[in-house]
Amino acid sequence: MGYIDEKVPPKRDERLRVCHAYGGTVCGLVNDSRQGCLVNRDRSFSQTSNCQMGLALAMILTVPNTVTIMHAPVGCGGSSHGMDGHFRNGVSIRGEKPKSLIWFSTNLDENDVINGGEQKLEEAILLADRRHRPKAIFVVSCCAPGIIGDDIDSVAKRLQNQVMAAIIPLHCEGFKTKISATAYDVVYHGIARNLLGKAGQGFTASAAGALREETQRKQRQERTVNLFNVYSIGYPDEVELTRLLRALGLEVRYYPNFADPERYGVLTEAALNVSICATHDDYFLKHLEERYGMPYMINTMPIGIRNTNEWLLDIAKPLQREAEVQRLIEAETRELDEALAPLRQTLRGKRVYLSGGEMRVAATAMLLQELGCEIIGFRAHHYDEFGDNLYLKATEGQPQMEVNVATTQPFELVNLLRRAQPDLYLGHSGSNLWAAKLGIPTLPIFSAPQSYLGYRGVFEVAQRAARLMENPAFQRRLKENTRQPYREAWYDTDPYRYITG
Structure with missing residues (x-):
């Protein structure tokens, strides 16, 4: 891939067969994607x-243990x-003392847009390091320094030896x-270039100790998997996935959300990298495979039984x-089917429309089909080649299902929902x-405090949906007023x- 050697990563518009504007059928979307016919889709009005x-x-x-500096006008x-x-x-739910976010703004103004804002950035970096002593x-x-040409990489390189x-x-x-x-x-580009492998490196006191530590490290590596989480995957989902993988005798580490910078020192010491959502992770996982020889799995999200x-x-x-x-799957699905029986009675035949991230909408559609619902359409924030197989799998027997690709665009959404009802x-x-x-x-397609993934996620989504179907009074009154x-x-x-x- 070779992208990591460049200061700036490529845009997805150039790196993948990607689309942000489409309206039609799933069959048409996948065919156009595979033939490269989506890349020029756009909107005359947004x-x-x-x-x-x-x-x-x-x-x-x-x-x-980090500080974020926004090199931008204060509104950004x-x-x-x-x-x-x-x-x-x-932080609290993961057993640590709650802390406030720490972030700075260089507060670029009209004068900085004319004369450049690199001096302000230098001062902010030195102040952040001196005042808070972060690990990273x-x-x-943001947009303004990108337009005027501020070189944040040169500033970072110049100051790196002056800060901890x-x-x-x-x-x-x-x-x-x-x-x-x-x-x-x-x-991920910034982490790979400036953090990966540079923290958490330990040293042993003797040759015997070093050999013992190396043996233990290899044993840990053989049974460790890295899972890559995102903002939409909260702690309850991490608990569920950890439970399932530990039942297989595996240890689990999560990146990048809520991962201390020092944890990146051992990231490459794992047997497998596992993406929970291809939309977020393909760039980094490909780099880890090419640079460190780490295999990865990126096929689907663990949403729904199948x-x-x-x-x-x-x-x-x-x-x-x-x-x-195989033993785990048999035990979990048997228990889950029994628990879902009364909920399926409530949800059977309900017509559902979904909107959200590319991979999540298709995987969640499959979950709802397993509960007996009828999927009548879904829309994705964007679409690329990672969706091809999953979208066909999610719409087996329904190749003409309506699909919309749109990053927000509520004017399209209300039109579609008014028609679909x-x-x-x-x-x-x-x-x-x-x-x-x-x-x-309406039901949130994700919420960090709630469960959506694994077998527990199937049950909890079914339970919340069934309760909503039994009492839709709020939305009815909202429409009336x-x-x-x-x-x-x-x-x-x-x-x-x-x-x-």
Whole structure:
């Protein structure tokens, strides 16, 4: 791949067969993806979208013992205030003393845009290191320094010998890509170049001790897997996946969310790297394979019975634990089927529409099908080749199922939902509002304090959905007392009329 040797990672727009605007059928989407016909899709009108900086902050602001410096006008990163509670809760539930987020802004103004802001960045880095003594400092370059040409890498290199912390430059200029998931590559790029393998290196006191430590290290490595989590995968999901893998005799480490910088010193000491979501991890896992020879698994998310079974089997095979995993699957599915029986009665035949991350919507659709629901459509924030097989698997027997690719774009969403009239909608918190105002019962497609993954996740999603179906009064009353900001004529218009290419 060779990308890590460059200061700035490639945009996903260039690295993958990626699309952010599509309306049609699953069959048409996958065929166009495989033929390379999606790359020029765009919109002649766009209501709103995401900035890659926000997704990058959702990762790095969870890393303990670090400071984040936003090299930007003060407004950039203002949403970080809302991350403080998530960080506190995440640290506390993992058994550590809650701490507040620490982040700086270089507060670029009109003068800095003309004369450059590198001096301000130098002062911020030195101040952050002196005042807080973090293990790492993330330097986030936003749109303004990207436009005026501030060289954050040169500043970091110049100051690295003057500070104790590892300085990690991140290029998050939002205007440079239409695929906000590029942010995940940006964060991993910075970690690979400036942190990986540079922390946590231990030394032994004697040759005998060194041999003993090396033997123990190899034994640990043979039974250790690295799982790569994201903001949308909370601690309850980590507990469930850890439970399942420990039942196979494996040890588990999680990266990058809530992973102390020192933990990266042993990241390469594992038998297998496992992605929980290909949207987030392919860039880093490919680098680890090429640079360190580490195998990886990235096929699906462990959401739903079928996907969880396949996920466990994929992990067990290279580690020679097939017999153990078969026994585990049989025991778990038998117990789960018994617990799901009354919930399936409530959910059978319910028509469901989903919206969210590319991999999560398809995997969650399969979960709901296992509960007896009918999936009538879903939309993804973006789409790339990692979705091809999963989308076909999720729509077996329904190749003409409607699919929309859109990063937010609520004007398309309300049009589609008004036409479809589903019994239940699963989406991100921002989009759930639009569905609820149409009177449609809504369920978050992810929430960090709740379970979604593994066998426990199947039961808890089923339980929450069944409760919602039994009491949809809130959404009904919300529809009666609110209105959408769109004219009635819009609902009679083709929802995809602004998609071009």
